[in-house]
Amino acid sequence: MILLRYDRGSLLIHGEVGTPYGQWDPRVGAFRAMAIYYREVLAYLDRSHMVYRDESANPPPVSTLSCRVELRPYQKTALDAWFDAGRRGVIVLPTAAGKTFVALKAIEKLNVATLVVVPTLDLLDQWRQILSNQFGVEAGAYGGGDDILKPLTVSTYDSAYIRAEQLGNRFMFIIFDEVHHLPAPSYSQIAEMYIAPYRMGLTATYEREDGGHHDLPRLIGGRVYQLGVDALAGRHLSPYTHEKILVDLTPDEQKLYRREYDVFANYLRRKRVVLRSPEDFRRFIMRTGVDPEAREALLARNKALKTALNSEAKINALGEFLQVYSQEKILIFTRYNQLVYRISRRFLIPAITYQTPREERKEILEKFKAGEYRAIVTSQVLDEGVDVPDASVGFILGGTGSSREYIQRLGRILRKKRGKQAKLIEIVARETVETRISQRRHR
Amino acid sequence: MLPSNLLITRRGRDKIRPVYAQLNQGNLEIARLLIQTYGGYVGNTKGELNEVVNGMENLGHDYRYVRGLSTLLDRRCRLEPKATKDPVGVRRQVFKIAHKKGFPTTPEARLAALHQAARQLEVTVEELEESLYGDLEDELVLKDFEPVDPEALVKQYNLSLTQTLLFYSTELTFTTVGNWQRIFRQIKWLGLIYTIRRSDGGYEIKVDGPASLFKLNRRYGTSLAKLLPIIVQNQAWRVEAKILRRKGDRRLLNLELDNEKHGGIMKVLETPEEAEIYDSQVEQDFAKRFRALGTGWTLTREPEPIPVGRRVMIPDFGFRKGGMVVYLEVAGFWTPQYLEEKLRKLRQLGDVDMIVAANRDLACQKLDKIGEKLNLVYYKRRIPLRPILIHLKAREERAVREQTRRLGAESLLIQKPVVEAKELAEKLGVLEDAVKQALTEREFPGYTRLGDMLVKKTKLKEIREKIENRLNSGELNLVEASRIVENAGGRRTANILDALGYSIEWCGIDPHSTKIRRKAKIQKRARN
Numbered sequence: 001m002i003l004l005r006y007d008r009g010s011l012l013i014h015g016e017v018g019t020p021y022g023q024w025d026p027r028v029g030a031f032r033a034m035a036i037y038y039r040e041v042l043a044y045l046d047r048s049h050m051v052y053r054d055e056s057a058n059p060p061p062v063s064t065l066s067c068r069v070e071l072r073p074y075q076k077t078a079l080d081a082w083f084d085a086g087r088r089g090v091i092v093l094p095t096a097a098g099k100t101f102v103a104l105k106a107i108e109k110l111n112v113a114t115l116v117v118v119p120t121l122d123l124l125d126q127w128r129q130i131l132s133n134q135f136g137v138e139a140g141a142y143g144g145g146d147d148i149l150k151p152l153t154v155s156t157y158d159s160a161y162i163r164a165e166q167l168g169n170r171f172m173f174i175i176f177d178e179v180h181h182l183p184a185p186s187y188s189q190i191a192e193m194y195i196a197p198y199r200m201g202l203t204a205t206y207e208r209e210d211g212g213h214h215d216l217p218r219l220i221g222g223r224v225y226q227l228g229v230d231a232l233a234g235r236h237l238s239p240y241t242h243e244k245i246l247v248d249l250t251p252d253e254q255k256l257y258r259r260e261y262d263v264f265a266n267y268l269r270r271k272r273v274v275l276r277s278p279e280d281f282r283r284f285i286m287r288t289g290v291d292p293e294a295r296e297a298l299l300a301r302n303k304a305l306k307t308a309l310n311s312e313a314k315i316n317a318l319g320e321f322l323q324v325y326s327q328e329k330i331l332i333f334t335r336y337n338q339l340v341y342r343i344s345r346r347f348l349i350p351a352i353t354y355q356t357p358r359e360e361r362k363e364i365l366e367k368f369k370a371g372e373y374r375a376i377v378t379s380q381v382l383d384e385g386v387d388v389p390d391a392s393v394g395f396i397l398g399g400t401g402s403s404r405e406y407i408q409r410l411g412r413i414l415r416k417k418r419g420k421q422a423k424l425i426e427i428v429a430r431e432t433v434e435t436r437i438s439q440r441r442h443r
Numbered sequence: 444m445l446p447s448n449l450l451i452t453r454r455g456r457d458k459i460r461p462v463y464a465q466l467n468q469g470n471l472e473i474a475r476l477l478i479q480t481y482g483g484y485v486g487n488t489k490g491e492l493n494e495v496v497n498g499m500e501n502l503g504h505d506y507r508y509v510r511g512l513s514t515l516l517d518r519r520c521r522l523e524p525k526a527t528k529d530p531v532g533v534r535r536q537v538f539k540i541a542h543k544k545g546f547p548t549t550p551e552a553r554l555a556a557l558h559q560a561a562r563q564l565e566v567t568v569e570e571l572e573e574s575l576y577g578d579l580e581d582e583l584v585l586k587d588f589e590p591v592d593p594e595a596l597v598k599q600y601n602l603s604l605t606q607t608l609l610f611y612s613t614e615l616t617f618t619t620v621g622n623w624q625r626i627f628r629q630i631k632w633l634g635l636i637y638t639i640r641r642s643d644g645g646y647e648i649k650v651d652g653p654a655s656l657f658k659l660n661r662r663y664g665t666s667l668a669k670l671l672p673i674i675v676q677n678q679a680w681r682v683e684a685k686i687l688r689r690k691g692d693r694r695l696l697n698l699e700l701d702n703e704k705h706g707g708i709m710k711v712l713e714t715p716e717e718a719e720i721y722d723s724q725v726e727q728d729f730a731k732r733f734r735a736l737g738t739g740w741t742l743t744r745e746p747e748p749i750p751v752g753r754r755v756m757i758p759d760f761g762f763r764k765g766g767m768v769v770y771l772e773v774a775g776f777w778t779p780q781y782l783e784e785k786l787r788k789l790r791q792l793g794d795v796d797m798i799v800a801a802n803r804d805l806a807c808q809k810l811d812k813i814g815e816k817l818n819l820v821y822y823k824r825r826i827p828l829r830p831i832l833i834h835l836k837a838r839e840e841r842a843v844r845e846q847t848r849r850l851g852a853e854s855l856l857i858q859k860p861v862v863e864a865k866e867l868a869e870k871l872g873v874l875e876d877a878v879k880q881a882l883t884e885r886e887f888p889g890y891t892r893l894g895d896m897l898v899k900k901t902k903l904k905e906i907r908e909k910i911e912n913r914l915n916s917g918e919l920n921l922v923e924a925s926r927i928v929e930n931a932g933g934r935r936t937a938n939i940l941d942a943l944g945y946s947i948e949w950c951g952i953d954p955h956s957t958k959i960r961r962k963a964k965i966q967k968r969a970r971n
Contacts, residue, residue, distance in 0.1 A: 008634050008653045025656050027638050029753060032656050165634050165653075189662060193654065295506070319548045326545045341576060347548065348541035348556055350534065355579055360531050373542050 002045065002052035006169035009193035010035055011056055019044050035168050036219070038195035057195060058169050059113035062151040067134040069104045078102050078225040082200060083109075088221030090179055090201035094228065099202040100127075103175050104134055107152070110198055112172035116154045117190065119178045125362055127154040127177070142167070144358055157187050164193035173198040174220075180205055182219060183212030191219035240422035246430040247313045260304035267297035308429040309398035310339045315346060317427050318395060322347060322375075325423075329368070329391045330375040335398035343377045343397075352378040396426045444668060445514055445607045449507045452608060452688075459686050459696035461604040463708055464508055464597050473504055474512055474593040474600075481516050481588045489522055490581030511600055519591065522583035527570050530578040536560045537575065601709045602672065608698060609668035612684040613659050614651040618642060619680040623745040623757040626673050633666040639750050646748055659687055659695070675709055678702070725802075726759060726773055729826040736828070740764045740835055749795065751788050758797060762835060765874040767842050769835060770797040773826065777801050786817055798834055800826045839874065846877035851885050860902040860932050864895035893938045906931050907943050914959065921947055921957040 002015035013019065013031035021041050022033025033041055038056065045052050071079065078091045079102050087110070093099045107114050116127050121144040131139040131152050140150030142159035149170060160167065174194055176182050179201030182191060191199070199220035206223055207213050216222060249257055268275065271294075275281050288295040318332070334340050337353045344351035350364045350373055367373045368391075451462040464470045477499065484492040496513045500506035524530060537560045547553040554568070561571045576582055591599075609615070619626070630637055630650060638649045650670065652663035667684065674680050681701040688696060726744075733742050746761030746768075758770035774781065782799070789797055796818075803821040820830045850873065857867075864882060868875040882892050890897045909927050913919050925936040933939050940947065940959065948958040 010653045010656075023656060027636050027656075027753070032653070034654070034657055186662070189654070189660075322546045323548050341579070345572075345575065346553070347546050348537055348553060349546065350538045357531065357578075360534075363535070373538060375542075375546065 002050055004041070004052060004054045004056045006035065006056035006058065006195065007032070008165040009168050009189075011038060011041060011195070013041070015052070017045075017050060034192050035195045036192045039197035056169055057172070059172055060149060060151050060170065062111060062113055063137070065108050065111050065135050065137075065152075067104050067108050069101050069108070069134065071101060071105055072098065074227055075102050075105075078227075079105055081225040082106065085221055085224040087198040088200070089224035090203065090206060090216055090220065090222065092203055092206045092223055092226035095204045097204075097227065099177075099204075100130060103177075103200060103202060104130070106175075106200060107135075107173065110173050112198070113151045113170060114153070114173040114175065115160070115167070115171040115194070115196070116152075116175045116177060117157055117160045118154060119157055119181050121156065121358055122361060122365065123177060124154050124156055125358075157181055157190065160190045160194075161186055164190055168194040171196050173200075175199075176201045176220060179203045179216070179220070180208055180213070183208060183215045188215060188219055240424060242424045242426075244426045244428060245317060246428055247311070247317045248430050249308065249311050250313050253307050253311055253313065257304050257307045260300040260307065263300035264297045264304065267293060306336065306338075309335050310342070311429050314397050314427045314429060315339075315343060318343065318397065319347065321395065321425065321427075325393050326374075328374075328393045329371075330393045330395065331391045332375065332377040332395045332397065334377070334379050337379050339397065340377050340379050347375075347377075349373075349375045349377045352376055354379075392422050394422075394424045396424065444610075445511050445603050447607060447610060449511045449514065450604065450607045451505060451507050454688070454696060457694060457697060459608070459688065459698055460700075461601070461608050462505075463601045463604065463705070466594060466597055466708060469504070470508075470597055471593045473499070473502065473509060474596045477509070477512050477516060478590055478593060478596065481520065481585075482590055485585050485588050487585060488525070488581065489520075489583045489585060492585060493581065508600075511604065512596060515596060515599055515603060516588075516591075519589040520585055521587040522580075523586045524577045525573065525582065525584040528564060528566060528574040530574050530576060533560075533564065533571060533574045534576075536564055537571070598709060601705075602675070605700070605705075605709065606668040606671055608686065609671060609684060610664040611661055611686050611688055612664045612667050612698070613661060613687050613695065614649060614655060614663075615667045615670065615682065615684045616647060616649045617674050617680060617682045618645050618647050619674050619677045620645075621677045621743075621745055622673060623748050624759075626670070627748065627755065627757060629670055629673055633663075633669060635663060635666055635670075637755075638753075639748060639755055646750075648748070661687055675702070675706065680706075723773075723775065725775070725822075725824070725826060729773075730760070732825075732828060733831075736832075738832065738835065740769075746770070749792060751791050756788055756792075764839065765842070765868060765877075766872040767838060767874070768796070769838055770795065771831070772797060772799045774799055774801045782817060782819075789817070796838060798831060800831075839876075843874050843877045843880060846873040847880040847884065849873075850877060850881035855887070857887065857890065857897065860899040861934055862897050863934070867897075891942065893935070893942045896935060896938065898933065898939065898942075902932060903939070903943065906933055906939060910940075910943070910945070910959070914961070919959045921954040921959065924959050 002013065002017050005012045005014065007028075011022065011033045012025075012028065013022065013033065018024070018031055019033060019037075019041050021037035021044065022031050024030075025032040042054065074093075075098055078093065082089050082091060082102075091099065091102055093102075103116070116131075118124050118127055124141060124143050124146075128139040128141055131137070131154070135152065137152060138150060140148040140153030141155070142148075142153065142163055143156030149167075153171070155163070155167070171194065174191075174196040176191075176199075180203045181187055182201065201216065201220050206216075206226065248254075267273070273280075273284060275284060284294065285298070288298045322330070332343060332349070334343070337355070340351045340353055343349060350368075352361055352364060356364075364373065364376060368376055452459050453462050454460075477496065480495055480499075481492065484495070496509075500509045502509075537557065540560050540563075541547055541553075541556045544552070544556065547556050557568050557571055561568045564571065566574070627637070635650050635652050636655075640647045640649070650667060652660065652666070654660050654662060671682070674682060679702050682699075684698040686696040686698050730742060730744065740762040741764065743761045743763070745757055745759065746763075748755035748757050749770075759773045760771040762769045762771070772785065774785075782801070785799060789795060798818040798820055800820045800822055803823055818834060820827065820834075850871070855871075864878040865875050868878045871878070879895055882895065882897065887897055889900055891900055891903060906928055909931060910919070910924065913923075913927065921936070924940065928934070928936045928939055937947065944962045946960050946962050948960055950956050950958075
C-alpha cells in the first residue's frame with residue numbers, strides 16, 4: 001500500500017514506488033516531492049493504476065458557499081479563461097476593474113477550503129470584510145498577530161511563507177492577490193510548499209523588472225487573461241488626467257542640495273564609477289561597506305535626494321493645490337515618512353505609515369470612505385490594493401522610479417464613480433535628480 | 444541577530460567568516476561609551492539618543508559595528524510615550540475638527556483648529572502638539588535602560604553576527620559534548636531534520652530542512668541560527684555551515700567555527716555546572732549524590748546521542764569506567780506503552796546497558812513483567828543509589844571476568860621494559876582489575892611479574908649488575924639506588940630491590956641514611 005503524507009511543506013510517499021516528481025530522501029527513508037506537485041503525483045498514481053491512501057490533504061470542512069456577485073462581461077471572460085486553463089493561472093486586470101469579484105466567483109464555484117494571500121495588513125482586513133459580507137461566514141486570518149484558521153482564510157505573504165509548514169495542506173484553492181510579489185526567492189516557496197491544486201493569481205502588472213514573472217507559469221500557471229487600463233478607462237474606470245508641476249527649491253535648499261550632490265558626483269568622477277543599472281548601484285552600495293569615501297558619497301547623495309524630495313517648496317505648492325481641491329477626496333503620496341509627518345502636522349491631515357497602529361489605520365480608512373476625512377497622506381504603504389472608492393485627486397510628492405508604483409498609485413484614484421474626473425498631480429523639484437526619477441516612472 | 448545590512452564578513456576562495464570584534468581596547472572603549480550614552484539619556488527621547496549614537500558611527504570604527512552594538516542596546520531599553528494624552532485620541536479629535544472646516548492651509552486656520560481641539564481635550568496647544576505624534580519611535584522617551592558589561596556586549600555582538608551570517612546558511616553540521624536533549628528538542632521544534640554520523644571520537648550531526656532535498660534553500664537559515672546559542676553554550680563544540688551569500692551565487696561558502704578559536708569571543712562562558720541544564724530536581728539531586736561517592740565511575744549528563752535506526756535516543760546519564768558505558772534514563776511519568784517503547788528501542792540497540800529509573804508515584808500501572816526485561820529501578824522522591832551501585836558493581840565484575848578471560852587468551856605484545864597494570868589497562872581500554880587478575884593467571888614470556896608490574900627479565904639483570912658494581916665499591920643508600928634503577932628505566936625501586944634479593948636497612952626516616960644489603964640467600968648464591 002502506498003501512503004501519501006504531508007510533511008512540513010512537502011509530500012512524503014511511503015511504499016514501493018517512485019514518481020517523476022520527487023526523489024528518495026535517505027534522511028527519512030521515503031520518497032519526497034514538493035507539495036506543488038500534489039495534483040501531478042495523484043494523477044501519476046491514478047494513471048499507473050496504483051492503490052494508494054492519501055493522508056496529505058487536511059482541509060477544514062466547508063459549508064455551501066454562495067455570494068451575490070454579478071460579473072461584468074470581461075470579468076466573466078476572465079473567469080472562464082481561468083477554468084479552461086485547468087483552474088490555474090494569472091488574471092491581469094487594471095486596479096479598480098474588480099479582480100476581487102472574479103476571485104469571489106471562483107471561490108463560490110469551487111466551494112473548497114481557500115486561502116487568499118495578500119501583501120499588506122490593510123488588504124488583509126479588507127479581504128476578510130469582503131469574504132464575510134459575501135459568504136456570510138467568518139474568515140480566518142494569518143498576519144498582524146492573527147492566527148485563525150477557517151475554510152476561507154486570508155494571510156499576508158509573510159505569514160503564508162513563515163507558516164507554510166503548518167498551513168500547506170489545509171487549502172485546496174489558493175489565491176495570490178497582487179501576484180507580482182510571488183516570484184521572489186522566499187515568497188515563491190509559498191507556491192512550492194502548499195498542495196492546493198487550484199491556483200489563481202491577480203495583478204494589474206504581470207511583468208517584473210527582474211524577469212521574475214517567467215517563474216509564474218511553474219508556480220501557479222501563466223497569464224490566462226489580460227486587459228489594460230486604456231481598454232476600461234471611461235466605461236468601467238474613471239477618466240483621468242496627469243499633470244507634472246515643477247517647483248524650485250528654496251535658496252537654502254538649493255545650496256544644500258548642490259553642496260551634497262557635488263560630494264557624490266565628485267566621488268563618481270574621481271573613481272570613474274558609472275551608475276547606469278541597478279546592478280551598478282548594488283555594486284556601489286557593496287563598496288560603501290569597505291570604502292569610507294564611498295560611504296560618505298552615498299550619505300551625501302541621500303541627503304541631497306531627501307532635500308529635493310522633502311522640499312519646503314513642494315509643501316507650499318501642495319498647500320495651494322489643497323485650497324483649490326478642497327471639495328475633493330485626496331490622497332497624498334511621498335517617499336519618506338518624515339515628509340508624511342510634516343504634511344500631517346502642517347495641514348492636519350491623517351497619516352498612514354508602517355508606524356500607524358493597525359486599528360487606527362482601519363479607522364482612518366473607514367472615515368475617509370465615509371467622507372469624514374477628506375485626505376490621507378502616506379508613504380509607500382497604501383500603494384497596493386486598498387480600496388478607497390471615491391478618491392479623485394492624487395498628489396505624488398516623491399517616490400521611486402518604479403513604473404509599477406506609479407500604476408498602483410494611479411489605480412487608487414480610478415474607481416468608477418459617476419461624473420468623476422480623476423487627477424494625478426506630481427510635484428517635482430526642478431533641476432534635481434528627482435526629475436529623472438519622475439521620468440523613469442512614466443516609461 | 445542583527446539586520447543583514449550590518450553583517451560584516453570576509454570571504455576567501457571557498458570560505459567565509461564574520462569579521463569578529465576582538466576584545467581589544469578600542470572595541471571595548473566604544474562599547475563602554477555607547478553603554479554610558481544610553482544610560483545617560485534615560486529621560487530623553489529616542490530621537491535625541493539616536494542623533495548622538497549616529498554621531499558615534501564616524502569615530503573611526505566600522506559604522507556597522509557601532510550600529511550593531513546599538514541595535515543590541517536598543518533591546519535593553521524601555522520606551523514610553525511622553526505625551527500627556529493618548530496620541531491616537533488626540534489625532535482623532537484634531538483631524539475631525541480640521542476636516543469639518545476644510546484643510547487649514549494657512550497658519551492662522553491651523554492654529555484655530557488646534558485651539559478648538561485643545562479646548563475640547565482640556566490641554567494647552569503646546570501639550571496638544573506634543574501629544575499629536577507622541578507615539579512615533581523618535582518621540583518616545585527612554586524610561587529605563589538595563590546596563591551591561593562592555594565585554595559581555597561585544598561577545599553578544601559576535602554571537603549575533605554569527606547568527607546573522609547563518610541566516611544565509613543552507614545546512615549546518617556540528618559536534619558538541621552536552622545538552623543533547625535540549626539541542627534535539629530544539630531541532631524538532633524548529634521543524635528541522637537531522638542526520639547523525641559517527642565521526643572520530645563522537646557523533647556529527649547534520650541539520651537541514653525537509654525542502655533542502657530539492658534545491659539549495661535558505662529557508663531554514665533563521666532556524667539554524669536559533670540553534671547556535673545552545674550549541675556554543677557547551678564546553679567543546681565545532682560548527683560548520685554552508686553559506687549561500689547571494690541568490691544566484693554558484694558557489695557555497697564554508698563557515699567553520701570551533702570553541703578553541705571562537706569560544707572566547709563569542710559568548711559568556713559558563714562554568715561546567717551551569718552549562719549542565721537539568722530537567723528536574725530529581726536528576727540534579729541524583730548527580731550530586733552520586734558524584735559525592737567517588738566510585739571511580741565518571742557521571743555525565745546527556746552523554747551523547749545513540750543512533751537508533753534513523754532517530755536518536757539521548758539517555759539522561761552515562762556512567763563510564765575503563766571502556767564500560769552504562770546509561771541511566773529517568774522516567775517521571777510513565778505508562779506501560781512508554782516502557783514497551785523503551786524496551787523496543789533497547790532491543791534495537793543490541794548490547795547497550797541501560798537502567799531505567801521510574802517514579803513509582805507517577806506510574807499509571809504496575810508492570811513487573813516488563814520490569815524484568817528492563818533494568819528497572821523504582822523511586823519515590825529520590826533515585827536510590829544502592830540498586831544503581833549494585834548494577835554498576837555487577838557490571839564491573841562481569842567486565843573484569845570477561846576481560847580477564849580475553850586478556851588470558853589474547854597474545855599481548857608488550858614492548859616497554861617496565862609496565863604497570865594501570866598503564867596496561869589504559870592502553871588496552873580495559874579495567875585495571877582485569878589486568879591485575881590476568882597478571883596472576885598467565886605467563887608473560889621474558890617478563891617477571893613484580894606485584895602489579897611487569898619487568899623484562901633482561902632489564903632486571905641489567906639493574907642487578909649495576910647495583911652489584913656499586914655495592915662492590917662501598918655503601919649504597921636508597922636515594923642513590925633509586926637513581927640507578929630509574930636511570931636504567933625501572934620504577935618502584937623497593938619492589939625491584941626486593942625481587943632482586945636486596946633488603947633496605949632503615950636508620951630513622953631519612954632515605955639518605957639507609958643501607959642496601961644483600962639478603963642472606965643471595966649472598967650465599969653470589970658466593971657460589
